Amino acid sequence: MRKQIAIHIFLCLLVFTAVVDANEPRVTRFQQAEAFAEVGDLVRHRYYQETDAVDLYHGAIEGYLSKLDPHSTYITPEQLRKTQERLEGAFEGIGIYFDLIDNFLTVLSPIDGSPAYAVGILPGDRIIRIDGHSAVGIKSAEVEERLKGPKGSIVTVSVQRQGHERILEFEIVRDKINVPSVPYAFCVVDNVGYVKVNRFSGRTTEEIRSAVGELLSKGIEKLILDLRGNGGGFLEQAVSVSDLFLETDRLVVYTEGRRRGSREDHFSRRDPLVPRSMPVICLVNSSSASASEIVAGALQDYDRGLIVGHTTFGKGLVQKQYRLKNGGALLLTVAKYMTPSGRPIQRPYDESGQAYVEAGHDNYDPNNDPESTVAKPIYYTEILHREVFGSGGISPDVGVSADPPPSFERAP
Structure with missing residues (x-):
């Protein structure tokens, strides 16, 4: 009860000291805080079921942030840990890329040097049990919960392998796993190199530089x-x-915040690794977002690469992370991204959060619909002065509708 009262008081203070218009009369702010406190009291004492104060606390924050934009969000301590693992490209587990195919947890590939690789897990293996419990029909989030764990702990997996009649049992000692940003790079044909990039983590540039350097040495x-x-x-x-x-x-990208003089320019600083004379194709789809759109936008604006695929997601807002005392964090939008030609990447977000995400991943592209009534702000590339669109992701130079490649993000 004491914990609930403390949280309830904190919620009142949150509203009272929240970011409101500085010109708003002080009495109005008191009235807002008072109304919120009254609602809290009524819920605590009159609601027909017991309530969880922490859930209400999280809900109040999420509701408050939902009035801003789709990318300003509260992250719980557990969500923050997973986010940091993804961005840092490291976690503790067994080390596999997987997908859920026909209700089976299917190994796409073990990560080189991982515990799964060491014990002999192979691409195509179906993990049907984890520590004796069925994994058939398992959800993605549950896979991570059951396969990840502290370094040195043991997990047993039962594997169904093509060509083997009996189920194979593997006892795997979890370890720290470094997930590469570049899962593979190779020559498609003798003179064409291919580099797949999954994320922009702390080591991404180093990995791409290494992969491209090796391909250049092969004469691509x-x-x-x-x-x-x-x-x-x-x-x-x-x-x-x-x-x-x-x-x-x-100029690669610049950001602008709400205040005058907040613009920050980001420039290329080194001589290019890839010769200017070498043709570059950049593949994108509706799941290419944020940092991916910065790279694609810069290549397109300088006519340095041909953008091929589907219009990107359109996530052009900059979030800053503020750590909170409870171990969670606030991701707050503080600026917007602009490509070198001055076009914004962010698409409109009037719809609800879920609708916004679904719209970003659909196959409709207003920039390539001649009958669309959606405004199409036009900008021009820096070298050839070609028309390009803004305020809706990066539209490809050549549109291609195709299924996305298998997800290599899943790596417990």
Whole structure:
């Protein structure tokens, strides 16, 4: 009860000290806080069922932030841990890429050097039991919960393998897993290199530089950069990856906040790794977002690469993370991204959160619909002065409708 009262008081203070218009009369702010406190009292004492104060606390914060934009959000301590693992590209577990195929937890590939790789887990293996409990019909989130764990702990998996009549049992000692941003890079044909990039984590530029350098040493004359399904990551990594393709001192992206003088420019700083004469194709789809859109936008604006695929998600808002005392964090939008030509990446977000996400991943592209009544702000590339669109993601130079590649994000 004492905990509930403390949280209830904190919620009142949250509203009372929340970010409101500085010009709003002080009495109005008191009235808002008072009304919120009254609602809290009535819920606590009159609601027909017992309530969870922590759930109400989280709900109040989420409701407050929902009035801002789709990307300002509260992150619980557990969600924050998972987010940091994804961005840092490291976690503790067994180390597999997987997908859920026909209700079976199917291994796409073990991560090189991982515990799963060491014990002999193979691509195509179906994990049907984890620690003796069925894994058939398992959900993605549950896979992570059951396969991840502290370094040194043991998990037993039962595997159904093609060509084997009996079920194979593996006892796997969990370890720290470093998940590469570049899961694979190879020559498609003798003179065409291909690099797949899954995320923009702390080591992404280093990994791409290594992969592209190896392909260059094999004599490639053309390069495909695959950003499909890449949901983004660190801004500075997007800038340094663009550095590999652009000449020195090119504006890669700039951000603008609410206050005058808040613009921040981000430039390429090194000589390009990929020669200007080498043709580059950048593959994108509706799941390419944020940092992916910065790279694709810079390549397109400088006519440095041909953008092929489907219009990207359109996530062009900058979030800053503020750590909270409860171990969680607030991701608050503080600025917007603009490509070198000055076009905004962010698409409109009047709809609800779920509708916004679904619209970003659908197959409709207003920029390529001649009958669309949606406004199409037009900008021009820096070198060839070609028309490009803004305020709705990065529209490809060549549109291609195709299924996205398998997800290599799942790696417990």
